Amino acid sequence: MENQKGSYYIPKDKCYATYILFYALGVVTLITSNFFTTATDYWMYKFRDPASFQDYNDGNKTSMQAEFTSDFSIISTVGNMASISFTTHFLMKKLSIVKRIIGALCGVIAIFILTCIFAKVNTDSWQRAFFILTLIKGFALTGFCGCFMVTVFQLAVKFPPRYMITLFSGQSICGVLAALVQIFALGVTENPTTRGLIYFLMGMFFVFLTLVGFLISTRRSRFFQHHSAKIVEAKRPKMSKEIVVSVLQKNKFYLGSLFIVLGSSIMLHPGVTTLVLSVDKGNGNKWNDVFFGPVISFLFYYLFDYIGRECGITLKKPSNEIVIFVISCCRIALVPMILLCNAQPREHLSVTFNNDYAYIIFIILFAFSNGYIVNLCITHVRRVTSDEEKPIAMFFVLILMLLSVAVCSATSRILINAL
Structure with missing residues (x-):
């Protein structure tokens, strides 16, 4: 108009x-x-x-x-x-x-x-x-x-x-x-x-x-x-080889970070985290018997994931793609830590962190880092791509998100059997 x-x-x-x-x-x-x-x-x-x-x-x-x-x-x-x-x-x-x-x-x-x-x-x-x-x-x-x-x-x-x-x-x-x-x-x-x-x-x-x-x-x-x-x-964006190569070249570390973070998250949540019980379950306390799992494994996870996403949008730091990639790799250390919490039933691994507070801390760190890094990467993907490349870049983000879920969701079943 x-x-x-x-x-x-x-x-x-x-x-x-x-x-x-x-x-x-x-x-x-x-x-x-x-x-x-x-x-x-x-x-x-x-x-x-x-x-x-x-x-x-x-x-x-x-x-x-x-x-x-x-x-x-x-x-x-x-x-x-x-x-x-x-x-x-x-x-x-x-x-x-x-x-x-x-x-x-x-x-x-x-x-x-x-x-x-x-x-x-x-x-x-x-x-x-x-x-x-x-x-x-x-x-x-x-x-x-x-x-x-x-x-x-x-x-x-x-x-x-x-x-x-x-x-x-x-x-x-x-x-x-x-x-x-x-x-x-x-x-x-x-x-x-x-x-x-x-x-x-x-x-x-x-x-x-x-x-x-x-x-x-x-x-x-x-x-x-x-x-x-x-x-x-709008015309449908051309998926030319030059544009695809340009998008991947500019975003390879951001896309790699997305794959690692989302993949490690789907390995544990919700497949493994739903199995984690309070170490004091069965003592007659309603918090331990009823509300521990819903509050910690779900409400805390999604709440701190959301807080992380909002912080990622606001702070936009770090901006260096290699630093983000290294942080994403370091986050994988939280996977075995959560596995060694009180997830039941288990037949092979012993419970190392036999304390509810340890699991709560791990979940908060795991959820916050997931939200922060995901939105940080998406923000930088849009920043470094041209207007012509943006639709293709976001399409790659969507496909990569689904690919990480596809590859790592099966791993969740393996981890459950390994407990």
Whole structure:
């Protein structure tokens, strides 16, 4: 739109409505993994030994209880990769960004509805089949989220840089929300299936709110319409050899740091961290018996991950790519430290750090460094690339994030078996 002086008028983001929407979109990109994996007590109940009178939440877990989180992580990664490949090679040519986002969100809501129904169904007589069905639902759910993720990143590239960063911060907010819902459910009811229903209803409700907000923005927000119109008008960036080489040359250490940090994180969280119990579990204290895992392994993890992301955006230090890469490599030392905490069940390794405070310190450092380094790298990737290279650079960031999850999620299962 042109004003009287001949310059172009750029609408303002009134009340930061679009900024908040991008936070919500970031939340939804990870809502499946977070709201499913934080429902730990629900899955422990569903996959317990029905013939045993032993507490399903103790250290003697069944094979399905011990393996569910890592198996779900693996199947989610496969679903994400397959969906992103299908979206980039087929759906991008057939459907607009708006249609893809709406379709993906509706698909997520449909799977959540199905999950809510099964929360109140007695599955004890067909536990193994339910286990497989849950993994299939996880595959479909992350498939919809994979399509949603790559589409939202395609949209965010056309907005100011802070909107892209907001997507990543929203992912941490998702974890905080999921952990708070889990703690709330643990506090209001002792019925595991009712708790599961609360998790899934809250997750579905947030996806629905995001869908409504997105639909309103496409029709009412001039700021959103102005920037999203660039998607329609812009030509598809050429994936020439020169541009690809230039992007990789400028960002090799930043991309390497992202792979190392995200890979080491997915090795432990949530597959291993969900198995860590308080060393004083069983003494009758509700903190040790009920709230330790949800608060430390989930709420603390996602909260300090979010704080790290915000600090990374604000401080932008260090800027030297080699220094960031070295710090990322040093962070791997936290992996064996967390493995040697009180993760149960275990048959091979002894518990070295038989203290809750040690595990809390490790989780805080692990989560904060994850968020800080990830957003720091993404900030510098955008800084060192030209406008022509930015879409391709962010595409590499997205693919690398998923590749690190794909490669290292299987390692999580290996680590659990090695305990």
